[in-house]
Amino acid sequence: MNETHSTVDHLNTPDTGSTDIVVLNNQERALVNRVFENLRVYSPETMVGVATRVMDLERLSVSISRYPSMYEQGVLAGQKRSSETLIDTLCHYGDGERLLTLPTKAILGQGFLVAKFHAFSAITKVAVNSFFSDEDIQELRQATLNIMFTLMAEDVYMSLLDDPNLRQEVRRAVAESLAELWEHRLDPNVLSVAPVLDAVWTVRDQIAPNFGTMIGTSELLLLSIALDDAWQKFISSRLGDTDVASSMEEFIFGLSHEDISLIRSELKNRKVSAIGRDEVPGIIGHQATGSNEDPRVFYRAYTQRRNNANARKRLAAKGPWKTLEDHYMQFLFEQKFQKDKHGNT
Structure with a gap:
């Protein structure tokens, strides 16, 4: 299989304190490993193709994770940068002003989620055409749906931040959830x-x-x-x-x-x-x-x-x-x- 892996156990959820984008959460990793096991006998060539898609996601996440964390503190050109300044920016800037003030990791991370959505959509099609069990196919569809909901959650958070009538405490909570979503490209609220x-x-x-x-x-x-x-x-x-x-x-x-x-x-x-x-x-x-x-x-x-x-x-x-x-x-x-x-x- 050259550089491909027969499992994705090496794609671990980051340890506490990690700033990496999560390629696969625990449920997704177990699900993809089952896909590999099913394809190993049925279609090794297809398994290599699926593994390549997952490895592409890993490479993309590594590249994006090299950009500064949402929680990194520092001073750039005399301006302080921290999670608090990010939250303040999200709370006070409108939609038209926000794009060019957002962290690079936030912008690129959305592309990662879109790529992940495409990957899971493709894996689901493979499962359907490879006579996987209904249970496995349903789990893959649910995983794909959850990725879509994570993308949608980002849009919803942005929409809420644009509401001038949102109470300040709730606004900050929304901004904090958005920053956390950007950090790992996971959102616990989606669950x-x-x-x-x-x-x-x-x-x-x-x-x-x-x-x-x-x-x-x-x-x-x-x-x-x-x-x-x-x-x-x-x-x-x-x-x-x-x-x-x-x-x-x-x-x-x-x-x-x-x-x-x-x-x-x-x-x-x-x-x-x-x-x-x-x-x-x-x-x-x-x-x-x-x-x-x-x-x-x-x-x-x-x-x-x-x-x-x-x-x-x-x-x-x-x-x-x-x-x-x-x-x-x-x-x-x-x-x-x-x-x-x-x-x-």
Whole structure:
């Protein structure tokens, strides 16, 4: 196999205090090793190809990790640099100013995550075509989805930092989480958020939307059942907020607020209470967001909703000014702040 490895055990999670980007976390490493074991007999040539992709990720991570850590302290051209100055920069600079002030490691690290997403997407395709077990294929898909959610978490954190109404303590907590994500390209928040949003997205495909009321009791019941306590608290405490409710509508139905408003107007003109899913494209002129099979669909839907929300915010237009992901992540940060506050009193 020349320079390739038959396992990825050499790609260890960094020790405490390490500033390296993590190529594979423990679960990913175990999963990729199983892929190698399955391919060793079935297709050695394919195993070499997969190993090469993983080694490319390792080389990329090593190169990026050579840039200064988010937590490195020093003075450059008379200006102090530390984790505190980074947090202050994130808290006070707007979106248009932020790019050229961000650490190089943060900018390049996003490219690493995209490369990792492509690698796991390719490995998943190999598994499907190599007759892997359904369990292994599902684990690979979940790993790929988690990488996508880590990419999305960075976008959500940036979006929250652009909210002038975000309380200062929560803003700093978001900035600290963003810096930690940049350091290792891992985000512990994803472990709790990803399963919930994935479950809601999956249920979205299973419900038969009533395009009259748009959101009904039955849909919300389906969304909330079997999900964790944090999501249920979010639903019960925040759904009365107009912006949260509107962003929920967009998420569930795969339609923009403007499309939803157009459908409601059409219902009123037709003097009917509801229409079927198959009638929607004829009214709005395009299909709703697709199914949950490909993580790219989820990410594309998020970016479209985020861009629409930002446009409404700039124009002070009707409709949600935040995405559901933004609202939910903000809720989790606020809950943690309250818990820490009461725990320290």
